[in-house]
Amino acid sequence: MMTHTEVRAQMERVREQLRAMIAEGRADEAVEMAFTMLLELQHHNIALVLELAKERRQRSGRQTERIDPAQLLLMLDLMVASAEDERADLAATSAEERHPRSRARRTPGRHAVPDPPPSGAPAPTARTAA
Secondary structure, three states: OOOHHHHHHHHHHHHHHHHHHHHOOOHHHHHHHHHHHHHHHHHHHHHHHHHHHHHHHHHHOOOOOOOOHHHHHHHHHHHHHHHHHHHHHHHHHHHHHHOHHHHHHHOOOOOOOOOOOOOOOOOOOOOOOO
């Protein structure tokens, strides 16, 4: 592997070679040479990125989490039971809505406490049976 200084020196030599080619009137050849070098660098960069991704995957494992089949079945059973409970609650609620009197009969016979009389009003008298 080349050091940063070696890479920099090589790039300087390429620059000088391209300038010399342009000065000699071989501009098209210089452009093709630069283009070819860029393509090679791009392919090398892609190979390095893929290698890095492979190393990361090997080091840290797959990114997707695997679920134990038994846990998945348990979750599915809970969801089904919950849906059945909701269906039963809905059926009971709709039955009460269809027959409101049957529900009223089952409630105790208590009534709301009346509001107190306004101040200064005569107090209510006890009702007597006649």
